[in-house]
Amino acid sequence: MKTKQRTLAVLLVLVLVLGGLLWFASRSNAAEEAASSAATEGSILLSSFAAGDVTSIRYAYGGETLTLNYDSGSWTLADDPDYHLDASACNTMVTALASLNAKRQLTAQPGEDYGLADPAVTVTVTAAGETNTFAFGTENPVTGDLYVQKAGDDAVYTVSGNKATCFELTKADIFGTFNPAELTVSALESVSITTGSGTLALNAVSEPAEAESDSSESAADSTTYQTVWRLADEPSADLDDSKVQSILSALAGYVTAQITDADPSAYGFDAPLATVRAASADGTVTIHYAENADGCWMMVEGDSSVYAVDLDTVQALLITATALKAE
DSSP states (O other): OHHHHHHHHHHHHHHHHHHHHHHHHHHHHHHHHHHHHHHHHOSEEEEEOOGGGEEEEEEEETTEEEEEEEETTEEEETTBTTSOBOHHHHHHHHHHHHEEEESEEEOOOTTOOTTOSSOSEEEEEEETTEEEEEEEEEEOTTTOOEEEEETTOOOEEEEOTTTTGGGOOOTTTTBOOOOTTOOOGGGEEEEEEEETTEEEEEEEEEEEOOOOOOOSHHHHHOOOEEEEEEETTBTTSOBOHHHHHHHHHHHHOOOSEEETTOOGGGGTTTSOSEEEEEEETTEEEEEEEEEETTEEEEEETTOOOEEEEOHHHHHHHSOOHHHHBOO
16 A cells, blocks of 8 residues: 555656646747747837827838828828728738837948938838837848838848838728728618619518428428529519629629729719619618729719729629529
8 A cells, every 4th residue: 555655656746847847848948939039020129119109100112102190090091081091001010110129230331321322111100209210221131131220320220121011012002902882792682783784673582491391390380581682573583693692792892992082084984884772771872883994993972982893893783684584
């Protein structure tokens, strides 16, 4: 009995020792990873602030200078406040600047400009009432790091080569795709499409779903309903579901570009290809689709912007009732 107890005691000690070793190893690995991360990013502080304290970012890249203002959780373009920005891209810029550390500090050498005389990217950030400007120059061919200089500081620093990537975006690049009509497929109740061929009207109807053969009492007492789209003037006609879904997806799809305060006639809206009236519980929205030499476009009634859509979107809407019927 005593021998068994001694054996259990020895095993318990071994378990405790192994557990301690594992804990120490994990702590050591975590410390090594933290040190490696710090070495990768650098330890010379150039910029530090809480992300929520930022109020504006102005950057110059590719011949454009864009100013992004942040207020009450949303981003706007200073000279075009109706432009729909990609909030994720803007937040990535904040992340890059909120903790900007340099790896090395250099003394500028005579005859060397490090690409800072004509920087690829210049960024000015205002956060917590403090404004700082950074010029990102050329890449060090050996390390891949970027040369950067902070306004008011004669020193030249090196930072990770990816720190300026998030600013290498034009106005078109920072557009945030969305659905200007705020339509979703599941919410649509009726759709009317007017084209040169006439008007196609569709209604969403709740109908009993076809159930599998089941003689049980519970199956007989219950009925499952499904939403089916029908022609308004020929509700008994069976429709090609894939073509119907193409129409609905086209209406609920995202646009890919925005031109604010555009001249509609320059984009073909003086003779639109299709006019859609889509109804949901929230009301009815009217959308016009047109084309010009540059592509296909849409406008939402009440919105002065012109939005880019792909050709497939327009083609899905230019269908006749005959082509929509199931074969």
